[in-house]
Amino acid sequence: MNSIINKLQLKYIKFFLVISVGFVVLNPTFAAExxxxxxxxxxxxxxxxxxxxxxxxxxxxxxxxxxxxxxxxxxxxxxxxxxxxxxxxxxxxxxxxxxxxxxxxxxxxxxxxxxxxxxxxxxxxxxxxxTPNVLAVYAGLPIKNLKEFIAYAVSHPDTMSFGSAGPGTLTHLAMEQFKIQGNFPSTHVPYRGIGPAFTDTLGGQTLSMFPGLAAALPHIKSGKLRAIAVTGTKRHPLIPDVPTFKESGFDGFDGVQxxxxxxxxxxxxxxxxxxxxxxxxxxxxxxxxxxxxxxxxxxxxxxxxxxxxxxxxxxxxxxxxxxxxxxxxx
Missing domain, CATH: 3.40.190.150 (Bordetella uptake gene, domain 1)
Incomplete structure (x- = not known):
């Protein structure tokens, strides 16, 4: 007899919980408060x-x-x-x-x-x-646009490289997307975070990267990195002279961070x-x-x-x- 009562009590408790959750979801007064x-x-x-x-x-x-x-x-x-x-x-x-x-x-x-x-x-x-990502290169390279970037990579297949914040990150996949469309070689050098990637690109140990604009901006303004193109549907007001990928002839780079x-x-x-x-x-x-x-x-x-x-x-x-x-x- 007690087991039957306990089962009934458990059944009613479950029913009450379902009703309570339903009240929270459907009751407009709850949302208003x-x-x-x-x-x-x-x-x-x-x-x-x-x-x-x-x-x-x-x-x-x-x-x-x-x-x-x-x-x-x-x-x-x-x-x-x-x-x-x-x-x-x-x-x-x-x-x-x-x-x-x-x-x-x-x-x-x-x-x-x-x-x-x-x-x-x-x-x-x-x-x-x-915030957009920006394709940037080591300032010592003779590269000022995407056409020159691809030409340099094709003519220097053993030395062209790019740093990222790590495998599978946006800074990695964005460059891989560009490699597919541009059909050029570039060795991926993954780091544990974007900071070390900047250090090596600024020093010329790696030659390019695809960071978020906020992180790259101080280095672009100082002239230590050269911005080549920016993702998104329009130019960014902080770097108005840098064209979008679409302007440069590459579609599909409208994604942002x-x-x-x-x-x-x-x-x-x-x-x-x-x-x-x-x-x-x-x-x-x-x-x-x-x-x-x-x-x-x-x-x-x-x-x-x-x-x-x-x-x-x-x-x-x-x-x-x-x-x-x-x-x-x-």
């Missing part, structure tokens, strides 16, 4: 750098606009896999979010077998912005839309724009559906490059 407690934004990197800056900038803005604390929790490791897995397993109630970016939801899925699905296990909330906010799968639509509206409003604010400009990041407002499609397209782009060049980190 959101947030009622501290919201955590996980940054998949150590403190410092572009990813951390964007996370803290958005957290500060949402704290002011929604009247509740948004805090940043740095969870580095595994190239963003640890943080991504945390989000994929989190309760979809809007109180655990993530600063997703091209590394976690662009290049990682292209070169690794991940313990989660980068599309199905997340709710894309809002794109924040992006992007940053956005995502949550776990099955996040209530009303909460997703509320956060999207607040973030889109925030990134048009002059003060926030100025703060992001420190990393050469331009706002890229999108709807959640547009952001979801952007992520899918970016994964498809880098997956194709990785397959073509047989790049896998597993």
């Amino acid at each position: 959101y947030p009622t407690k501290i919201v955590k934004i996980i940054a998949p990197v150590s403190p410092g750098g572009g990813v951390d800056l964007v996370a803290r900038t958005i957290a500060d803005s949402l704290t002011r606009s929604l009247g509740q604390s948004f805090i940043v929790d740095n969870q580095s490791g595994g190239g963003g896999i640890i943080a991504s897995q945390t989000i994929a397993r989190a309760t979809p109630d809007g109180y655990t979010l993530m600063l997703s970016y091209v590394g976690t939801h662009g290049t990682n899925p292209a070169v690794r077998k991940l313990p989660y699905d980068a599309i199905k296990d997340f709710t894309p909330i809002a794109m924040v912005g992006g 992007w940053y956005g906010i995502s949550g776990p799968a099955k996040l209530p639509v009303a909460i997703r839309d509320k956060l999207n509206a607040e973030i889109n409003k925030a990134i048009q604010n002059p003060e926030l724009k100025e703060r992001l400009s420190a990393e050469a990041i331009s706002p890229m407002p999108m709807s959640p559906d547009q952001y979801a499609q952007y992520i899918k397209d970016d994964i498809d782009r880098w997956t194709k490059v990785a397959k073509d060049r047989k790049i896998s980190l597993d």
Whole structure:
């Protein structure tokens, strides 16, 4: 008799939990009152750098606009896999979010077998912005445009090289994409981070690289690196004399080093839309724009559906490059 009662109690408890979750998802009042407690934004990197800056900038803005604390929790490791897995397993109630970016939801899925699905296990909330990558060469080379770059690489197949922040990173795959289209040789020299890659390119030990604009800008301005072309759909105002790849005759280089906010799968639509509206409003604010400009990041407002499609397209782009060049980190 007791076992029957216990089974009935367990059944009713499960029923109550299902109803409670459904209430959270469907009840518009819950979304209207959101947030009622501290919201955590996980940054998949150590403190410092572009990813951390964007996370803290958005957290500060949402704290002011929604009247509740948004805090940043740095969870580095595994190239963003640890943080991504945390989000994929989190309760979809809007109180655990993530600063997703091209590394976690662009290049990682292209070169690794991940313990989660980068599309199905997340709710894309809002794109924040992006910064282009720039093809740059050692200043001692006689190269001033893409045509000369390719000609030099073809005529110096044994010495042409490029440094990257590591295998499978955007700074690696972007150059591989160019090698496919330009049909030229260049030896990949991977480093543990972009800093050492800069050191060797500035000294001429490696001859080129494809870094983010923010990291490259001081070296370009000093004349120690020469910028040849920039990714994206238009020239960047910080280097207005540097043409885009498209201007130089190469299509498909409109990708950028992007940053956005995502949550776990099955996040209530009303909460997703509320956060999207607040973030889109925030990134048009002059003060926030100025703060992001420190990393050469331009706002890229999108709807959640547009952001979801952007992520899918970016994964498809880098997956194709990785397959073509047989790049896998597993």
